[in-house]
Amino acid sequence: MTNTQDEVASKSTRELILDEALHCFADRGYEGTSLNDIAAGVGIRRPSLLHHFPNKEALYADVFxxxxxxxxxxxxxxxxxxxxxxxxxxxxxxxxxxxxxxxxxxxxxxxxxxxxxxxxxxxxxxxxxxxxxxxxxxxxxxxxxxxxxxxxxxxxxxxxxxxxxxxxxxxxxxxxxxxxxxxxxxxxxxxxxxxxxxxxxxxxxx
Amino acid sequence: MTNTQDEVASKSTRELILDEALHCFADRGYEGTSLNDIAAGVGIRRPSLLHHFPNKEALYADVFxxxxxxxxxxxxxxxxxxxxxxxxxxxxxxxxxxxxxxxxxxxxxxxxxxxxxxxxxxxxxxxxxxxxxxxxxxxxxxxxxxxxxxxxxxxxxxxxxxxxxxxxxxxxxxxxxxxxxxxxxxxxxxxxxxxxxxxxxxxxxx
DNA sequence: TGCCCTACCTACCAGTAGGTAGCGAGTTAG
DNA sequence: CTAACTCGCTACCTACTGGTAGGTAGGGCA
The missing domain is CATH 1.10.357.10 (Tetracycline Repressor, domain 2)
Structure with a gap:
């Protein structure tokens, strides 16, 4: 969660997820990061995250x-x-x-x-x-x-x-x-x- | 499994586990490696592996x-x-x-x-x-x-x-x-x- | 023979993983 | 006004995780 309040307000949920995923994957690796971690960082639940990305691999691929x-x-x-x-x-x-x-x-x-x-x-x-x-x-x-x-x-x-x-x-x-x-x-x-x-x-x- | 037949024959199960764990952890990381992977590489079941090491962390610590x-x-x-x-x-x-x-x-x-x-x-x-x-x-x-x-x-x-x-x-x-x-x-x-x-x-x- | 020990096994546990189904509030388009 | 869509949610699924319980085959030994 490196985003400021303003950024949180102005960025789309999708962008917030990408930011949080980037940070988690960098910190703990692909296997060490769960979709729950990322969703929690954004402030939503895992199924809501999966509305924006079809699965974990696709999310990672987008980050990359x-x-x-x-x-x-x-x-x-x-x-x-x-x-x-x-x-x-x-x-x-x-x-x-x-x-x-x-x-x-x-x-x-x-x-x-x-x-x-x-x-x-x-x-x-x-x-x-x-x-x-x-x-x-x-x-x-x-x-x-x-x-x-x-x-x-x-x-x-x-x-x-x-x-x-x-x-x-x-x-x-x-x-x-x-x-x-x-x-x-x-x-x-x-x-x-x-x-x-x-x-x-x-x-x-x- | 980088051990030769002779090495497998001469090494203790404990040493075989350490060798396989080293290889798995290097290849896929701590989170990406399951005790099942290591046990399977040695040719035993997970509970048998845990007979030689109290838990995953301890095994990793010994490798390190x-x-x-x-x-x-x-x-x-x-x-x-x-x-x-x-x-x-x-x-x-x-x-x-x-x-x-x-x-x-x-x-x-x-x-x-x-x-x-x-x-x-x-x-x-x-x-x-x-x-x-x-x-x-x-x-x-x-x-x-x-x-x-x-x-x-x-x-x-x-x-x-x-x-x-x-x-x-x-x-x-x-x-x-x-x-x-x-x-x-x-x-x-x-x-x-x-x-x-x-x-x-x-x-x-x- | 009886007993302990090592080293394996199967069966099971609670917890968590990724992923899906389907519901509902809010917004937008026709 | 309503139909459709978006984007949250709860509830659930299966697969697999680390770890435990309990059982057993076989070796060494008194």
């Missing part, structure tokens, strides 16, 4: 579709920017951080889905993201061939970056305890973003 | 304790090696890879636990790992002060490394689909390990 479309939209802007060289890489890293910082629940759902190899969502997740992956590979390969970046295997490089960036958000509860601090405050996110950028710059720039 | 003790033992050797400078960092990274490669199911359970902020396991996971974390921080800080490594924030550096390394194993099913290849073949693990080592060397060495 929301996630994918928002992410694709957010990343597309950064990826297709007319910059090049390190500037572009930094732009994409920072865009990714901004995106994930504004939707940490999405990151946790994504991570759970990666762990479960996408058994809950109908769409082929990896197939959906492969175009972006290939685009990024081509970009790094090109920059390395031009001598702008140090030589690394592009595929492994992106997987390493994917892990490094996503983990900060997905494992935030764990990192909280490790640091005795809140990982997801704006300041700490900014600090970690700056660190990742400077770390990758060190590794890539000659 | 197994994980922690094996990891601590494996990492302790590398961390306390009498090397220094980059050699030590590389030794620890490679030891981590070897450890995770030999126990990929542990990595996935660990990831799930980090996502759930350790609600299923009684022990304070972060508290348990903090000594290692602090030790690693102190090490990197010292090396950076001596001018052996480039300047990075040690805490953020370790979190980045943790994410980069763990993700390759925890998200292996997803990476499989992304690469159209098996991430966890010995060759691919070796390649990715080499990449991470060279990536971190580029970022850290002046």
């Amino acid at each position: 579709e929301m996630l994918l479309s928002e992410w694709l939209e957010g990343l597309e802007v950064a990826i297709s920017s007319p910059t090049s060289g390190w500037d572009k890489a930094e732009l994409v890293i920072r865009a990714g951080f901004d995106l994930f910082a504004s939707t940490p629940d999405y990151v946790r759902i994504m991570r759970r889905e990666a762990l479960d190899s996408g058994v809950h969502v109908g769409v082929d997740l990896a197939g959906f993201l492969r175009p972006l992956f290939d685009k990024a590979c081509a970009y790094f390969t090109q920059e390395m061939q031009m001598g702008n970046f140090r030589q690394h295997n592009a595929q492994h490089l992106i997987i390493t970056g994917y892990g490094a960036i996503l983990t900060y958000f997905s494992d935030a509860p764990f990192i909280d305890e490790l640091l005795n601090d809140k990982a997801l405050t704006p300041q700490n996110i900014q600090d970690h973003c700056d660190h990742v950028v400077s770390f990758f710059r060190s590794a890539l720039l000659v | 304790e197994m994980l922690l003790s094996e990891w601590l033992e494996g990492l302790e050797v590398a961390i306390s090696s009498p090397t220094s400078g980059w050699d030590k960092a590389e030794l620890v990274i490679r030891a981590g890879f070897d450890l995770f490669a030999s126990t990929p199911d542990y990595v996935r359970i660990m990831r799930r636990e980090a996502l759930d902020s350790g609600v299923h396991v009684g022990v304070d996971l972060a508290g348990f790992l903090r000594p290692l974390f602090d030790k690693a921080c102190a090490y990197f800080t010292q090396e950076m002060q001596m001018g052996n490594f480039r300047q990075h924030n040690a805490q953020h550096l370790i979190i980045t490394g943790y994410g980069a390394i763990l993700t390759y194993f925890s998200d292996a099913p997803f990476i499989d689909e992304l690469l159209n290849d098996k991430a966890l073949t010995p060759q691919n693990i070796q390649d990715h390990c080499d990449h991470v080592v060279s990536f971190f060397r580029s970022a850290l060495l002046v």
